[in-house]
Amino acid sequence: MTTDLIKTQAAIVVGASSHVWVAASTVQDASWLHLHNARIIRVWGTDAGLNQLIDGPRSETILDATAPIVSVAWHAVVAVIPVDNAAWARHL
Numbered sequence: 001m002t003t004d005l006i007k008t009q010a011a012i013v014v015g016a017s018s019h020v021w022v023a024a025s026t027v028q029d030a031s032w033l034h035l036h037n038a039r040i041i042r043v044w045g046t047d048a049g050l051n052q053l054i055d056g057p058r059s060e061t062i063l064d065a066t067a068p069i070v071s072v073a074w075h076a077v078v079a080v081i082p083v084d085n086a087a088w089a090r091h092l
Contacts, residue, residue, distance in 0.1 A: 010088050012041070012053060014079040015072055020050065022063070022083065023070070024092040032071045033080070037092045040064040056087030063091060 008028070013021045013035060023035035045060025046052040057063065 008080075008082070010083050010085045010092065012050065012079075012081040012083055013038075013072065013077060014050075014081075016076040016078055020044075021070060021072075022053070022057075022088060022092065024088070026080070028074075031074060033074060033077055035070040035072065036068070038067050038070040039092065051081065054081065054083050056084060057091055066092065 008026045010022070010024050011026050013023060013026070013033065015021070020041045021035055021038045022041055023039075024037035027034045027036070040063070041053070041061065042064050043060065043062035044050060044053065045058040045062065052058065053061065
């Protein structure tokens with residue numbers, strides 16, 4: 001596996017510990033996924049699952065305060081779901 005950094009767009013990241021973050025961007029290397037301007041999604045506020053948040057938070061969605069960076073070990077990442085950057089921009 002390469003150690004080159006790979007930058008991606010905003011994403012929802014599901015962790016093995018049941019944490020669910022949304023981040024303005026992610027940077028990955030061989031061992032870590034670094035989430036920039038990350039917020040835990042405390043309450044999804046959906047009626048049909050997490051994927052409803054791809055197009056932005058719903059009125060019932062509750063987000064925790066922003067952390068400038070959160071680093072998650074790859075073995076603890078369950079899923080990465082790209083989201084609409086524009087729809088999430090003002091929340092991150």
